[in-house]
Structures are given as C-alpha cells and as structure tokens.
Amino acid sequence: MTATQTTQDRAVDLPCGMEPDPKPVPGCAHCDHLAHNRDRARANGDGSGVSDCNVRLARHFKDVHA
Numbered sequence: 001m002t003a004t005q006t007t008q009d010r011a012v013d014l015p016c017g018m019e020p021d022p023k024p025v026p027g028c029a030h031c032d033h034l035a036h037n038r039d040r041a042r043a044n045g046d047g048s049g050v051s052d053c054n055v056r057l058a059r060h061f062k063d064v065h066a
Helices: 029-043 047-065
Strands: none
Touching: 029 047
16 A cells, blocks of 8 residues: 655745735725724624625725726
8 A cells, every 4th residue: 555645745835915905985985884894803803804895895996986
C-alpha cells in the first residue's frame, strides 16, 4: 500500500491588503442606513454581514452617486 499525501506541497500566498470600507455619501439616507448596518454587524463580530453591507454600499454608490 502506498502512503497518501494529506497536506499541500507549498504554502499559499494570500494578499495582505484589504480595501477600505466604502464611505457613505453625506446626506444620503440609504448610504447612512447601510453604514449603520455595517457598523452593527462589525460590533457583533459578523464579518459576513460587514462584507455584505460593503458590497451593497459600493453598488449603491455606483448606481446612484457615480
């Protein structure tokens, strides 16, 4: 019987830099709502929720404010 390799050969290089959070546009209620939800998700340790809010805020900015 031959031994089966159960580990990878080399380490995986992952990018270290993370993009900053999108900034809400002052005076936009929808931006403020998304930023508030992001802050609440971050405070609760919900990284997935933070990411979701960032995606929604970036899309909103592109669709409405760009």
